[in-house]
Amino acid sequence: MLRVPNHQVAGHRAGDGKLGPLVDDSGLFYKPLQSDDRGSKEVFFYTSFSSNTNIPNHIRRFFPTFHGTQLIEASDGSGKQPHLVLQDIFSGHLNPSIVDIKIGSRTWNPQASEDYIQKCFMKDTERSSLALGFRIDGLQIYESEGSGFWKPDRKLIHKYTAEDVRLVLRRFVSSNSSAGVDPDCTFASIVYGGSGGILAQLLELKEWFEHQTIFHFYSCSVLMVCEKESVMKKMSSGAEVKLVDFAHVVEGKGIIDHNFLGGLCSLIKFISEILTCSDVHTAKASLQDPRKNYIYTNCDTDK
Amino acid sequence: MLRVPNHQVAGHRAGDGKLGPLVDDSGLFYKPLQSDDRGSKEVFFYTSFSSNTNIPNHIRRFFPTFHGTQLIEASDGSGKQPHLVLQDIFSGHLNPSIVDIKIGSRTWNPQASEDYIQKCFMKDTERSSLALGFRIDGLQIYESEGSGFWKPDRKLIHKYTAEDVRLVLRRFVSSNSSAGVDPDCTFASIVYGGSGGILAQLLELKEWFEHQTIFHFYSCSVLMVCEKESVMKKMSSGAEVKLVDFAHVVEGKGIIDHNFLGGLCSLIKFISEILTCSDVHTAKASLQDPRKNYIYTNCDTDK
Numbered sequence: 001m002l003r004v005p006n007h008q009v010a011g012h013r014a015g016d017g018k019l020g021p022l023v024d025d026s027g028l029f030y031k032p033l034q035s036d037d038r039g040s041k042e043v044f045f046y047t048s049f050s051s052n053t054n055i056p057n058h059i060r061r062f063f064p065t066f067h068g069t070q071l072i073e074a075s076d077g078s079g080k081q082p083h084l085v086l087q088d089i090f091s092g093h094l095n096p097s098i099v100d101i102k103i104g105s106r107t108w109n110p111q112a113s114e115d116y117i118q119k120c121f122m123k124d125t126e127r128s129s130l131a132l133g134f135r136i137d138g139l140q141i142y143e144s145e146g147s148g149f150w151k152p153d154r155k156l157i158h159k160y161t162a163e164d165v166r167l168v169l170r171r172f173v174s175s176n177s178s179a180g181v182d183p184d185c186t187f188a189s190i191v192y193g194g195s196g197g198i199l200a201q202l203l204e205l206k207e208w209f210e211h212q213t214i215f216h217f218y219s220c221s222v223l224m225v226c227e228k229e230s231v232m233k234k235m236s237s238g239a240e241v242k243l244v245d246f247a248h249v250v251e252g253k254g255i256i257d258h259n260f261l262g263g264l265c266s267l268i269k270f271i272s273e274i275l276t277c278s279d280v281h282t283a284k285a286s287l288q289d290p291r292k293n294y295i296y297t298n299c300d301t302d303k
Numbered sequence: 304m305l306r307v308p309n310h311q312v313a314g315h316r317a318g319d320g321k322l323g324p325l326v327d328d329s330g331l332f333y334k335p336l337q338s339d340d341r342g343s344k345e346v347f348f349y350t351s352f353s354s355n356t357n358i359p360n361h362i363r364r365f366f367p368t369f370h371g372t373q374l375i376e377a378s379d380g381s382g383k384q385p386h387l388v389l390q391d392i393f394s395g396h397l398n399p400s401i402v403d404i405k406i407g408s409r410t411w412n413p414q415a416s417e418d419y420i421q422k423c424f425m426k427d428t429e430r431s432s433l434a435l436g437f438r439i440d441g442l443q444i445y446e447s448e449g450s451g452f453w454k455p456d457r458k459l460i461h462k463y464t465a466e467d468v469r470l471v472l473r474r475f476v477s478s479n480s481s482a483g484v485d486p487d488c489t490f491a492s493i494v495y496g497g498s499g500g501i502l503a504q505l506l507e508l509k510e511w512f513e514h515q516t517i518f519h520f521y522s523c524s525v526l527m528v529c530e531k532e533s534v535m536k537k538m539s540s541g542a543e544v545k546l547v548d549f550a551h552v553v554e555g556k557g558i559i560d561h562n563f564l565g566g567l568c569s570l571i572k573f574i575s576e577i578l579t580c581s582d583v584h585t586a587k588a589s590l591q592d593p594r595k596n597y598i599y600t601n602c603d604t605d606k
Contacts, residue, residue, distance in 0.1 A: 105561060106408070110433050130413050133561035162558060210568055255465060256572045258408060258436035262565030265513055269559045 001025060002072065007090040009151070010100040010138030010221070011245070014075030022075055022083075029064070029088035030072055032081055038247035042084060043069060045215070045246040052214065059208045062201070062243050064089055089223065089242050095149075096238070099172055099224045100138040102245075103263040105130050107219040109250045120219075128160055132270075133263030136160055137221060141171055142228050143178055150178070170274055172224065175232070188278035191226045191239045192271050198224050199275060201241040202268050209261040216257040218248040222267070304328065305375065310393040312454070313403040313441030313524070314548070317378030325378055325386075330394035332367070333375055333386040341550035345387060346372060348518070348549040355517065362511045365504070365546050367392055392526065392545050398452075399541070402475055402527045403441040405548075406566040408433050410522040412553045423522075431463055435573075436566030439463055440524060444474055445531050446481055453481065473577055475527065478535070491581035494529045494542045495574050501527050502578060504544040505571050512564040519560040521551040525570070 002022040004014045014020030022030045033039030046066040049055060067085035074081035090096050107129060108120035128135045140151040150171070160168070167183065173191045174183035192199050202222075220243055227238035305325040307317045317323030325333045336342030349369040352358065370388040377384035393399050410432060411423035431438045443454040453474070463471070470486065476494045477486035495502050505525075523546055530541035 110428065125413065132558055162556075211572065213572070253465075255435055256569050258565030258569040261568055262561030265564055266559050266561040269514065269516070 002030065004075065005029070005088070005090070007093065007096055007098060007140065008138075009098050009140050017076050019074055019076040019078070019081075022072070023088045023091070027088050027091035028067065029086045030070070030083040031086060032074055032083050033069070034247060039082070041249065042245075042247045045249045046084065046086075049215070049246075054214060056208070058204065062205060062241055064242060064244065089225070089240075089244075093225065093227060093238060095142040095227060095229055096225050097141045097149075097172055097228055098139060099136060099141075099168065100244075101134050101222045101224065101267060102129065102137045103134045103220060103222055103267070104218060104259045105133045105263060106259050107248070109216060109218045109248060111250065112248075127158055128162065128165060129263075132162060132165065133266035134222075136165055136168060139168060139172075141168075147178065166270060166274075169270055172226070173274070173278075175228070185274060185278040187226070187228060187231050187237070188274055190231050191237050192275045196239065197237075198226070198239050198241055199268065199271050201239075202264065202271065205241065205243075206261065206264055206268060209257060209264060211256070213252040213254045213256055216250050216252050216255075217243070217246070217260045218250065219245065220249065220260070221245050222264070305333065307378065308332070308391070308393070310396065310399055310401060310443065311441075312401050312443050320379050322377055322379040322381070322384075325375070326391045326394070330391050331370065332389045332391035333373070334389060335377055336372070336385045336387065337550060342385070344552065345548075345550045348552045349387065349389075352518070352549075357517060359511070361507065365508060365544055367545060367547065392528070392543075392547075396528065396530060396541060398445040398530065398532055399528050400444045400452075400475055400531055401442060402439060402444075402471065403547075404437050404525045404527065404570060405432065405440045406437045406523060406525055406570070407521060407562045408436045408566060409562050410551070412519060412521045412551060414553065415551075430461055431465065431468060432566075435465060435468065436569035437525075439468055439471055442471060442475075444471075450481065469573060469577075472573055475529070476577070476581075478531070488577060488581040490529070490531060490534050490540070491578055493534050494540050495578045499542065500540070501529070501542050501544055502571065502574050504542075505567065505574065508544065508546075509564065509567055509571060512560060512567060514559070516555040516557045516559055519553050519555050519558075520546070520549070520563045521553065522548065523552065523563070524548050525567070 002024055005021060005023045008021065012018065012020045014022055019032050021032065024030075031042075033043065049063065050066045065087035067087075069082050070085050071080045072083050073079065074083075090098075105124065106120070107124055108117045112120075124130045136157055138154070138157065140149045142148070143150055170183040170185050173185055173187040175186040176184050191197060194200065223240075223242045223244055225238065225240040225242065227236075231237045305327055308324060308326045311324065315321065315323045317325055322335050324335065327333075336346065352366065353369045368390040370390075372385050373388050374383045375386050376382065377386075393401075408427065409423070410427055411420045415423075427433045439460055441457070441460065443452045445451070446453055473486040473488050473491075476488055476490040478489040479487050494500060497503065526543075526545045526547055528541065528543040528545070530539075534540045
């Protein structure tokens with residue numbers, strides 16, 4: 001039984017007769033092949049990545065598992081169409097908070113057509129890619145059972161400045177994540193920090209990108225996922241980093257992906273700052289009141 | 304007594320009534336202020352960098368010492384003109400081999416004028432900046448007392464591909480650095496390797512660039528310097544890394560310089576590869592003939 005995914009924050013959405021990805025109950029994600037060469041490029045990437053023995057296993061886990069392609073009934077009613085069959089990243093999650101971050105100050109590869117480069121160049125400049133080396137492309141942040149998810153409109157996301165990005169990355173790890181409130185970064189040390197946290201995972205990716213010259217990942221996204229409810233119940237935070245969207249991946253030809261690496265390092269810096277900042281407050285809070293486990297102030301007030 | 308520098312591989316050159324930098328015998332380098340806002344920007348950079356207490360000393364050594372500005376007789380006979388007074392990086396050197404590498408896939412900052420961006424964009428695409436994250440902007444490599452320096456024409460340098468860049472970086476550390484010969488990378492382990500070598504220095508810079516959000520260094524160069532004759536006489540290799548040209552530096556505003564960092568990591572990868580490659584050969588050579596100190600084969604022949 002195929003259905004529209006519950007948790008999708010960017011890209012084309014299925015439903016209302018539109019073409020988009022579908023999921024099933026066995027944990028698979030079916031992504032329709034885009035009709036231009038992007039579809040075939042993504043298949044080529046997954047095929048080549050899966051069979052490449054130079055990809056270490058600790059890096060492979062950051063990519064959705066690939067299960068080939070399959071003809072299935074498309075979500076727009078256009079009949080059977082080819083789909084990529086991938087691991088459904090969110091199948092084990094109840095209320096995942098998700099941020100989709102497109103990495104790189106450039107989303108186009110130098111071999112693309114002039115028109116395409118021009119289009120991307122404009123978008124990269126208007127949005128935060130050029131300035132930050134990455135941009136937020138979609139997000140949903142779980143607030144509570146009552147209010148559900150905070151999922152801002154795409155048009156708002158497209159206008160994000162450096163400060164907005166900082167705020168979103170703080171809200172992602174806060175217990176008071178409703179608008180107008182200063183995010184408390186309560187979960188920062190659990191979700192971003194620690195040996196299994198998001199920062200550690202990003203640093204592992206970074207190390208690989210410092211050496212790998214196999215692929216250049218243009219217009220590819222890092223998904224950051226966590227489960228706030230699990231954190232509150234002292235269960236695993238489910239903090240996970242996944243790379244998705246490989247329709248613009250090209251061969252590295254012996255050169256590292258300096259565009260992706262630079263952007264990734266910039267994201268790492270943003271997250272390190274939130275972590276350092278909330279560590280200071282954890283220390284302060286425990287000095288003031290040893291029973292306090294959470295951080296109630298935010299870092300900016302000290303600056 | 305001011306004179307035209309002996310060792311200059313890029314930028315405007317003095318002499319023949321042209322405006323360019325001058326040096327004196329006390330180890331100072333006088334750089335004329337460029338008449339548009341580039342001159343004032345470079346003064347601003349040096350002033351602000353010198354007085355910034357957040358720059359660690361181990362990073363400060365990668366920058367030429369700044370001695371203020373001074374009105375001196377310009378090299379083009381236009382009378383007294385303002386000059387930056389800087390440390391003459393090559394004053395202690397006899398026959399320095401030098402490679403000037405402009406770092407970053409972009410040499411323009413996003414706030415520059417549209418015309419300027421367009422001009423730089425074209426140049427970055429034509430030359431290797433976009434592909435490699437850096438480009439060689441000038442070089443001189445010492446060959447021998449008889450043949451002096453290999454100093455290819457700028458027009459040739461402008462056409463360098465990834466393979467040409469690799470070759471230059473190998474010739475820079477080779478004892479047989481004349482054209483048509485496969486570079487032997489004899490000095491790689493001494494000049495690039497070791498705790499005081501160029502790779503270690505670049506890695507130190509990289510670590511700083513992963514955190515620093517004070518400046519963005521557009522169109523800035525890394526100079527790599529060494530003295531082959533000293534290496535042969537078992538003296539210090541004089542292996543040095545210096546950053547120069549700050550006319551396009553802008554404030555970082557809390558964001559890391561992902562453009563510079565990405566390009567720097569790409570250069571580091573090129574140099575690591577030469578080093579790994581020549582290590583293999585040193586090991587091989589010593590296995591075959593324990594008396595051999597030098598590497599006579601080159602890495603490519605094994606691929």
